[in-house]
Amino acid sequence: MKQFGQQSTQLRPVSYPGAASRASLRHRLARLLRRRRRLLAALLFCAAAATIVQQLTPAPLATFEAVIAARDLAGGTTLGSGDLAVQNLPQYAVPGAAFRSVDNVAGQQLSGPLRKGQVITDAALLGAGLLVGAPPGSQAVPIRLADAATVALINPGQRVNVVLSTSAGLDQTISNQLLAEAVPVLWKPPANGQSQNLLPGRETDGLVVVAATAEQALKLAGASARGKLFLVLIDSS
Template sequence: MRRFSSWLNRNRRLVVALLLCAAAGIAVQQLTPAPAHTVTALATARDLAAGTALSGNEVVPVKVPPGMVPSGAVADVSSIQGKQLAAPLRKGQLISDTQLLGPGLLAGTKPGSAAVPLRMADPSSIQLVAPGQLVNIVMTNGTDFGKTAESQVLAAAVPVLWTSGQGGQTGQWLGTGETEGLIVVAADPDQARRLAGSSTQGKLFFVLVGSPG
């Protein structure tokens, strides 16, 4: 015991330093947060244009906190193989079903809404509209020469979901490979009923409108 006391007296500073180091280590351990929980999601590997057919070359898996993952996010490359983007994406953006051609485009719309494809009489006008914009769909009936054409609004302030101006092919989703002049709008049941087959009854045009006041 006397030897230990003598050693302690000679090495008092060393002992104090060791105790301080131990205390600091315990404090750091207590203050260090636990490793954050993450989940895997798919993000774009580079800037991608609308209409791009996705494969493993266009996406990369990333680890992100669960709170940053949007509803409908994609985590498996095989589930999006060959599917096309409905809108352009920047490098690093997480991919979800709302960004792909298909039923996911209707996410957030009113219950019962339908995605209605329409062929415009003037295909070049498609370049003036983009997904998310609101349009009135107007049908003009052809008349005899010298008589004024009659027009009627079939659907007012419907959101555009997709346009052929974005490029790519619609494939099986729309059941046709002829996309020139096509736009797809979200319509409620009454609007969808009026729009169905309207392109065979007259010429269709769209009018850009603002949000209802």
């Protein structure tokens, strides 16, 4: 029996607005993550791989313009605009003495043959560049050979002995003198025998240019007027 004045009370759970909806949202999100976990893992892997590739990819190489041979060119060629081209090359592939403009090269003459695509430097042209890399004090000395056909047997870089052959008359004993030993050939005329830039208006058959020391240059200068000059090809190794 209930006592007078007492009321029966029953505890009820307290609910807050929005609590159920937040719980439902968390449940749906967890379920979505479980369903898409492989996709998410793949996306994370791709992002990590892209970051690694970006870190390992080298920066683009700096390039420089350089004048190159537009085709195969023979030694002695007087260069025209059609023989030359300008190409962007990596810095490591451009020599310090390379030309950057065709205007600086056109009209000059090659000291030796060039393959298509080779960079043109001062060492490839007639002039002071012939002595690039030669020992200090070297001199470029032109000599005229008694047998012009010998020129066909040599190329720039070939080492030769220069021999002077003299005699007092037809019936006299021929004397041979070694004027220069193991000197490198720097230049020879083109196949047609003409060199418009080296000696304008003169035939250059039998004319070659060698690198010599100061002492050898004194012996070679004017030697062709004292007798006949011959080359002896030697082993360059």
